[in-house]
Amino acid sequence: QKEVEQNSGPLSVPEGAIASLNCTYSDRGSQSFFWYRQYSGKSPELIMSIYSNGDKEDGRFTAQLNKASQYVSLLIRDSQPSDSATYLCALCGAGSYQLTFGKGTKLSVIP
Amino acid sequence: DAGVIQSPRHEVTEMGQEVTLRCKPISGHNSLFWYRQTMMRGLELLIYFNNNVPIDDSGMPEDRFSAKMPNASFSTLKIQPSEPRDSAVYFCASSFNGGNEQFFGPGTRLTVL
Numbered sequence: 114q115k116e117v118e119q120n121s122g123p124l125s126v127p128e129g130a131i132a133s134l135n136c137t138y139s140d141r142g143s144q145s146f147f148w149y150r151q152y153s154g155k156s157p158e159l160i161m162s163i164y165s166n167g168d169k170e171d172g173r174f175t176a177q178l179n180k181a182s183q184y185v186s187l188l189i190r191d192s193q194p195s196d197s198a199t200y201l202c203a204l205c206g207a208g209s210y211q212l213t214f215g216k217g218t219k220l221s222v223i224p
Numbered sequence: 225d226a227g228v229i230q231s232p233r234h235e236v237t238e239m240g241q242e243v244t245l246r247c248k249p250i251s252g253h254n255s256l257f258w259y260r261q262t263m264m265r266g267l268e269l270l271i272y273f274n275n276n277v278p279i280d281d282s283g284m285p286e287d288r289f290s291a292k293m294p295n296a297s298f299s300t301l302k303i304q305p306s307e308p309r310d311s312a313v314y315f316c317a318s319s320f321n322g323g324n325e326q327f328f329g330p331g332t333r334l335t336v337l
Contacts, residue, residue: 145324156315156328157267201267205324210255210279212326216266 116140117215119202125221132189134218136202139183145205146178148187151217152198161187192222226250228329230316236335242304245332248297249318257326258291258301259315267315273299274321306336 116139126132134148145164149157163169163176163185175188185204189196199217229248237243249256258270271281273293281291288307293299303310313333317326 147325156331159325159327162325210272210274211269212257213269214267 117202117204117213119200119215119218121216122219123221124218125223126192128192128194128222128224130192132192132196132220132222134187134189134200134202134220136185136187136215137183138185138202138204138213140204140206140213141180141183142206143180143183143204144207146176146185147203147205147212148174148176149201149203149214150198151201157201189220192220194222194224196220197222228316228318228327230314230329230332232332233330234333234335236337237306238337239307240305241336242302243306243310243334243336245301245314245316245334247299247301247316247329249299249316250327251297253318253320253327254296255319255321255326256293256299257317257319258299259317259328260312261315261331262312270301303334306334308336310334311336 118137148161150160151157161176163178166178169176173190177186199219201217202215203212205212231246255274257272259267261267270283271291276293291301313331315331316329319326
């Protein structure tokens, strides 16, 4: 049984600060990792994917992966009130079609 | 390009009634997924199809749930008979060749009274 653990939050950060969202997983065979953003009442939206150890940057977002520690994180620089949402971590095993989702961390950016 | 399309967006029905949810995946995507989201259980995979063939339906909660994909551009999820505990948001997602980078539809919010 694959497990994906996230702190449910809420995580509150002031506008302009760095928000750090964390995710741990149990299946060492996991190969692909994703971060989805879900606004209240809306569907999950893919914002980042990462496949190898290290950092991947896209605009204000940086995904970090450490497979040895079974840990993946998402950093949001210069946080904006519009970043307030629930962030879902998801992963996929090698050769698998199936994504396993965490329950998400609710982020609140305070103006 | 149009994203994943789902209908209806909202459905309110009474216990015991049949409910049919519909999904049109992104054109060119050959994998389709049905999810259910609740506050208690989060986002759960119900079933996924690859090239119109059901690959894994182990997430389908009971025999009351069934899903079909008669062609590459249409899928249905049916609940018969519906029960109040089926109340949730049901999402359809599609991708190209499996689990990587799935794109979600707007969802159907189902309320069973």
